[in-house]
Amino acid sequence: MTTVDHLRQVRLGNLRTVLLALVDRPGSRADLAARTGLTKATLSNLTEPLLANGILVEEPATLAGMGRPSKPLRFHPDGPVAVGAEINVSHLAVETLGLDGETIRRHLVPTDIRKASPDDVLDRVAGLIREITGDSGRSLLGVGLAIPGVVHDGAVVRAPNLPKLVGAPLAGGLGERLGLGVELDNEANLAALAHLWPRHLAGEDFVHVSADVGIGAGVVLNGEVYRGVSGFAGELGHVVIERDGVLCTCGSRGCVERYAGLDVILREAGRRRLDSLQKALEAGDERALESVRKAGEALGVGLATLMNLFDVPTVVLGGSYALLHEHLSAAVRSEMDTRVLAGGERHTRLIASPLGEFAVVRGAAGLVTRRAVQQPERLFA
Ligand SMILES: [Zn+2]
Structure with a gap:
């Protein structure tokens, strides 16, 4: 690598550090210098082209305590x-x-x-x-x-x-x-x-699981989504929980999806749509409650396997599961409590996604x- 290339790489690295700090929260040059460990001169040098290109904007000065007025930098409201x-x-x-x-x-x-x-x-x-x-x-x-x-x-x-x-x-x-x-x-x-960037909503290590027609799980380890060698990691829907169980679309039998997929929950509850199921649950309909409880048990057994493989502290219930959370989580919790080995060391956190359908x-x-x-x-x- 030539010296010019090297300097360019260092500059891009510093730029990345400054941008990450700004994603976290806006800040004056002095504040950003303190948070990134860069000098104020380097910071001014790095932020100048970002301001000139309309990526950042400098807010009007505010008086902070006894010191000099500070002008916070933030991402431009009309930026890219x-x-x-x-x-x-x-x-x-x-x-x-x-x-x-x-x-x-x-x-x-x-x-x-x-x-x-x-x-x-x-x-x-x-x-x-x-x-x-x-x-x-x-x-x-x-x-x-x-x-x-x-x-x-x-x-x-x-x-x-x-x-x-x-x-x-x-x-x-x-x-x-x-x-x-x-x-x-x-x-x-x-x-x-979405639970990791731009804000950490569930820590750096968690499993996000959601149900639509199928069941999808995203496994996050050390702040990165784990994909596996060919993209197939996190196929929780096809983890087998009953060896000779119900035939699955994947060709196997007894997959979690056949017991905890949304279509199964709706069918067992005698409902065609999620909103109708939610109303039935709120009204205390026995058949609906039983259907969601059974799905929760199956999901809990599958999740316990995932927990025992990856030892992560948090499970996020997303998509339809987030909407059913109130009626689903007790059964999921109960299965995980008896089956997750690390459960003796610490309680696995089970939370509903705050992001809803988006x-x-x-x-x-x-x-x-x-x-x-x-x-x-x-x-x-
Ligand atoms: Zn399957």
Whole structure:
């Protein structure tokens, strides 16, 4: 590496440090210097192009105590934004997210896309993205696209509920329609990422599990989503809890999904939709309560296996599970308490996701803002 290359790398590293500090919270140059360990001169030097390019803004001076007035720096309210998009069996969703982690606009459209061709789906997603970005005048950093399937090397390799998406050029197709870079990832991984970036909502080590047609889990270790060698990590839905149990769509038997998937819960409760199930639960309907309790037991057994393999302290119930949390968690808790070995050392924390139905699309947008902060040269591209 030449000296020039080396200096450039050092500068990008420092820039990353400053941006990460600002994602955490705004701060004056003096405050940022104290938080990052950089000198005030280096800080001024680093923030100057960020201010000139409209990525940061300097707020009016405020008098802090006896000292000199400080002028906090923060991400510019009209600065660049990332786009998140989600293709799901039962809905499409889009969101714009600023570098400061604030959601700008979002939109979720319930729709059944099982019969649609990949081109039709991409046309609709591109249309929704144009709707929420069209008149903002803000520059776009790129698109994160969430898929209910296994993604490896930028392609969908397995999508049992949307088989038409397997092998389709989704990132390229959407990128061409919008003139933007598009990155593809699995919905469960992105829902987990949304609890990690830009804010840690569940610590640095946790499992995020959610149910839709299938069950998806994102395993987070040391602040990173663990994907496995070929993208198949976290397939909690296909962990076997009954060796000769119910036949599963994956070809195996007794998978967690066959006992705790949302379609199973609804069928056992005699309900067609989640909102109807929620009403029945609130009204104390015995059949609905029993259905959710049985699903919770199955989920707890599967989660205990995951806990015994990865020894993480926290489980986040997301998606539909977050909405059913009140009636689901006692059964999950009870199974985990008797089966998780580390339970003797410490109680596993079981929490409901605070992000609701927008966790996946927020994670998809977060994928883009996180990359922009980690590779700050992208902000000047
Ligand atoms: Zn299975």
